[in-house]
Amino acid sequence: MNDNNHQDKNTQNQNAINKKRIIIIAVSVAAVLLVGTIGTIIVKGVVSSSKSQELVADQERANTLSLIERYIQKGEYDRAMDLLDKLLIENANDTEALALSDKVLELKKEKSNDDESRTISVDTDGLENAVNKMAQENAKSQAALAEALKLQEEKAATEKQKKAEQAAEEARRKALAEKTAAEQKAREEELAKKSQALKKQIELVKDEIATGKAQLLSGQFDSALDHFKSAEKALPQEEKDFSGSKLAEISGLLFESSESQEDLETKxxxxxPAVYYAEKALDYKENQAIPHYVLGKKANIDKDYSKAVDEFTEAVSNDSQNYLYYYELGKVQYRLKKYSSAKTSFASSTKIDSSFENAWFNLGLTYNKLGNTDGAITSFRKAIQANSLYAKAYKELGKALQKKGDFPGAINAYKSELELDMTDLTALQNIGIIYTYQGNYDQAEIYYKKALAYAPDDIVTNYNLSTALYGNNKIDEAIKYAKFAAEGNPNNATYLYNYGLLKDLSGDWETAISSYTACLRIDPNHVKANNNLGKLYLDNDMDDNAFKYLKKAVSLDPESFEAINNLASVYQKQEKYEDAVNYFLKALKLKSTDNTVRMNLCKVYAAMKEYDKAKSLYLEILQSNPSKSEAYFELAKVFLALQDNENAEKYLIALQEKDPEYEKDQVKALLSKISSN
Known part of the structure; x- marks a missing residue:
């Protein structure tokens, strides 16, 4: 640091010397000029005094050389050089002046080397250690401060980013429109610069389009079309970009207006003309989004879905930041069952505009088609987040949650949908279905009846209500709604079976048989209808018919406990005991503790005179169900068959104590017979 300061001072001194030399030289030159002027005046004034002038000049030169020597001795080399320069200017061949000049230059060089060789030696070890220590401590403080500042900046940046995203979202729609307008304006301004005539032509086109647009909005369609036609005629043919963009604008205005028309002729x-201008626009300028979008919409209306996909794809290609283009493309792809492509298009639309609820909703429907229930749930929730009044989104969310098994979530979603549309039949029905599934028949009944209040002739709701009432054992009331469904759709096997079942339970066997038979005409493989019809024939001693339907039921479902047990009962009535035992044992494999089947098997064993098997099984039944009166009575008869009167009497007396009215006369007769023996 000291060396640098020293060098800086030398540099400053040298600069000062150089500056001084310049000043001296400048003065000397001025003096020379002045002297030369004076000399000229003298020469012109007194010609005869030239000799005395030479003496004076010699004296001045001698004095100057003496002064130069003195400056050299004192080391004032610059001042010496100034005087030498003066002499050499007057006489460049002055050998003495030249010799002194070389001497002065040599001396100046030696002095400069001496100055550079001087250094200042300072012991800086201690100073460096102190500085290093201070630097380390300062670094730690700076690091801590930097970390704190970093955290603060990150927090501020996060908050700023969040606010920026919100602001950006709010500004997005506006920005999209402004961007298009700005680009259009920029093109128009560029064109306007070309010539005043062209500018007037451009203004005429714009005025005609603006007037046409105003006429469209006011419903003056013929006038609007006339102005658009005038705009087309006024187009500067050489300006392809401008003309193409204006025709595209007209096309978009016309098609947008057509979509809002209810009258088909007006539409x-x-x-x-919207299609005409779109095609014309592309003739001028191919790479435009709006004309392709219009042509895509028209192709979709005409059900030319392949063309619609192509046109919307072109629209997206020319303007990848328009969420509507992706949305319309996705809808056509969905219609064509190209669900993966539709998913990509809808997702792109939501990425550009995360507040566009329709895109989220359709994305949810697409996820449903792809079997991605979680994706559907997320999408429907995003649609609701974008629009909390989106009733259809609540309904579809409810369906997805119901499918996933989240019944509380599904019910909440359906109820939210009903707050927006209390008449929605699907939501009311599905809440009823969930409550029915959960065994909450009271709530199910409430929601089915609400649905019927808005749609009393809805067959599905009438059927569902009958099942809820059946669950609540309200058979007579259930029959009313089951009949409505069965008669309302006589080709539905489920409705016919349901009506037959309720009539069966009410004791109206004739109607039950008729309804079961009608069900089997539509669906001969309906297991429950075959089983129930066979059971009715069995109960009415029509064993052949019973065997036919029960055999069919078992063949259709070898794991049907009811059908197997009923078929065994047919064999039992027909005294085909081996077959009966076989099927009763099959039934017990399905429900090993069912006492009805075990009682039937005991009776078959007794009929086959396999009394020990019957006795063992009756004892098992009484052990699990000590209050079963029939088991006491039948077991007593088995003991009598085994000639074990003591145990027979024991169980008959026990039966009298537990259930005095059960087969009272037969019990009394058996006890009398035992006593007489």
Whole structure:
């Protein structure tokens, strides 16, 4: 650091010397000029005094050389050089002046080397250690401060980013429109610069389009079309970009207006020129989004879905930041069952505009088609987040949650949908279905009846209500709604079976048989209808018919406990005891503790005179169900068959104590017979 300061001072001194030399030289030159002027005046004034002038000049030169020597001795080399320069200017061949000049230059060089060789030696070890220590401590403090500042900056940045994202979202739609307008304006401004005539032509086109647009909005469609036609005629043919973009604008305005028209004739009246201008726009300028979008919409209306996909794809290709283009493309892809492609398009739409609820909703429907229930749930929730009044989104969310088994979530979603549309039949029905599945028949009944209040003739709701009432054992009331469903759709096997079942339970066997038979005409393989019809024939001693339907039921479902047990009962009535035992044992494999089957098997064993098997099984039954009166009575008869009167009497007396009215006369007769022996 000291060396640098020293060098800086030398540099400053040298600069000062150089500056001084410049000043001296400048003064000397001025003096020379002045002297030369004076000399000229003298020469012109007194010609005869030239000799005395030479003496004076010699004296001045001698004095100057003496002064130069003195400056050299004192080391004032610059001042010496100034005087030498003066002499050499007057006489460049002055050998003495030249010799002194070389001497002065040599001396100046030696002095400069001496100055550079001087150094200042300072012991800086201690100073460096102190500085290093201070630097380390300062670094630690700076690191801590930097970390704190970093955290603070990150937090601020996060908050700033969040606010920025919100602001950006709010500004997105506006920005999209502004961007298009700005680009259009920029093109128009560029064109306007070309010539005043062209500018007037451009303004005319714009005015005609603006007037046409105003006429469209006011419903003056013929006038609007006339102005658009005038705009087309006024287009500067050489300006392809401008002309193409203006035709595209007209096309978009016409098609947008056509979509809001309910009258078909008016709709077509606007659609057709919209298509014309779209095609014309592409003739001028191919790479435009709006014309392809219009042509895609028209192709979709005409059900030319392949063309619609192509046109919307072109629209997206030319403007990848328009969420509507992706949305319309996704809808057509969904219609064509190209669900993976539709998913990509809808997702792109939501990425551009995360507040576009329709894209989220359709993305959810697409996820359903792809079997991705979680994706559907997320998408429907995003749609609701974008629009809390989106009733259809609540309903579809409810369906997805119901499918996933989240019944509380599904019910909440359906109820939210009903707050927006209390008449929605699907939501009311599905809440009823969930409550029915959960065994909450009271709540199920409430929601089915609410649905019927809005749609009393809805067959599905009438059927569902009958099942809820059946669950609540309200058979007579259930029959009313089951009949409505069965008669309302006589080709539905489920409705016919349900009506037959309720009539069966009410004791109206004739109607039950008729309904079961009608069900089997539609669906001969309906297991429950075959079983129930066979059971009815069995109970009415129509064993052949019973065997036919019960055999069919078992063949259709070898694991049907009811059908197997009923078929065994047919064999039992027909005294085909081996077959009966076989099927009763099959039934017990399905429900090993069912006492009805075990009682039937005991009776078959007794009929086959296999009394020990019957006795063992009756004892098992009484051990699990000590209050079963029939088991006491039948076991007593088995003991009598085994000639074990003591145990027979024991169980008959026990039966009298537990259930005095059960087969009272027969019990009394058996006890009398035992006593007489």
């Amino acid at each position: 077509v009246k606007l659609e057709n």
